[in-house]
Amino acid sequence: MKVLKFGGTSVGTVGSLANVKSIVDSLEEPAVVVVSALGGLTDRLIATAKSASEGDLSFREGVVEMSRRHFDIIEELVPQSRRDAVRTIVSDLLSELEDIYTGVALIRELSDKSLSRIVSFGERMSSVIVAEILDNAAHRDSLGFMRTEKWFNRDIATRQLTDELIREVFPLPLTRTVVTGGFISLDKDTGEITNLGRGGSDYTAALIAAALDADSLEIWTDVDGFMTADPRVIHDATVIDSMSFIESMELCSFGAKVIYPPTIYPVFHKNIPIRILNTFNPSAPGTLITDGSENLSSDVRGVSSVKNTCMVSVSGSLTSNVAQINSRSYNAMARNGVSIFLVAQPNTETSFSMALSANDADRAVGILRQEFAPELQSGEVTGVSLEKDLSVIAVVRESIREVRGLGPRLVNTLQRDGIEVKAVSDGASETTIAIITKASDTDRSLRLIHTACFG
Ligand code: ADP
Ligand code: ASP
Ligand code: MG
DSSP states (O other), rough: EEEEOTTTTTTTSSSHHHHHHHHHHHHOOOOOOEESTTHHHHHHHHHHHHHHHTTTHOOOHHHHHHHHHHHHHHOOOSSSSHHHHHHHHHHHHHHHHHHHHHHHHHHOOOOOOHHHHHHHHHHHHHHHHHHSSTTTTEEGGGGGGGEEEEETTTEEEHHHHHHHHHHHHHHOSSEEEEESSSSEEEEEOOOOEOOOOOOOTTHHHHEEEEEHTTTTEEEEEEEOOBSOOOTTTTTTTBBEEEEEHHHHHHHHHTTOOOOOOGGHHHHHHOOOOEEEEEESSTTTTTTEEEOOOOOOSSOSSSSEEEEEEEEEEEEEEEGGHHHHHHHHHHHHHHTTOOOOEEEBBSSSSEEOOOEEGGGGGHHHHHHHHHTHHHHHTTTTTEEEEEEEEEEEEEEEEETGGGGTTHHHHHHHHHHHHTTTEEEEEEESSSSSEEEEEGGGGGHHHHHHHHHHOOO
């Protein structure tokens, strides 16, 4: 049994949905199909919510436009006998949405709770429609099985409970294909609508695949596979035929947007292969992600980057106890829910740095100042500093440490072109060399590194 996930562009138009239909209807056995909201709709739902919270009443036209978009698809693709029923479901959802917008506009305030409810309508509508477009498919509401809990200020999936509910909602063997919406969930304690974060439909699909021990997880998107770099930045990036779970996990957590980062772990854990495939070119072989991968002709599997990065550094005469400072910093961050991309050694011996999301910058500085308060007082630590507007460029392959001299070679490539390398993490990880540059140098650095690695 397979789990197939179709992203926003795949379910965005009548034409792309016709491709989805032909892909799913030609499967040999029933599958689970996870869909995103129609392409661009989640952004639209959020933008409309924000303007409603400023008292702008144009959400009324916004809702009319959303309904037109969904109704056009129903008109074109849902069999006539089911059209009225589907229109009624979608209309009811849209009138509930309009009521929420009206409330937001009246009180001129948009709480996180309201925003989570608002964005849920995208997947609630798309999944009902797709289920009716496919031959002999049933619909299941993902709010019936996806559960989250609060972790600091985030909603994270509650694995065991969600797994149990998935097994109840999708009894095996499947007798029909079942369609469900990705991304959305309920808080296990409050019952409020939550979600798994932007791009989270991939993760819903992975959780279902893992809970049901699926044979494979197929992520259907708008490119021919996982590529050596973001094709929007690197025009000559090529499709990677096969890669390992770890390589894909590293590339995605360092910014390769093709898969939402938490997606890989649950299927990796169950050794369920992932295929990345193109809805608009279904005969292309795509990328196969498994626990092994084919040998490489190049030194590297792929490169990716995360902008919106900052670097927090602890400085002082650290040489004698750098390991201890290192682990205390890590623990302090973990206790406070701040994730660290990497630990980097700047080009000096007297400081130690961590790269993290710029959204956590100020909090991270506060945490470290508190952690090292005694050392700051004694002078052993001379300061905790922050540098913003940075990027991390990640260069990934299994056993990258065995590629001799790669880190210095790449740093040289950048420096020769006048790019300032702020810090490097080379040798700390089995799979990734990470280079920190100014955010404004990101795309140029990616191009230089991609050319150095792939010619
Ligand atoms: P979906 O709506 O199907 O979830 P996304 O927009 O989330 O699609 O992800 C697909 C996009 O990811 C591609 O169109 C591409 O622009 C971008 N992308 C970034 N890095 C990579 C990469 N290394 N390989 C393939 N696509 C990438
Ligand atoms: N619709 C959601 C988003 O746009 C989830 C997804 O597409 O995966 O972020
Ligand atoms: Mg996506």
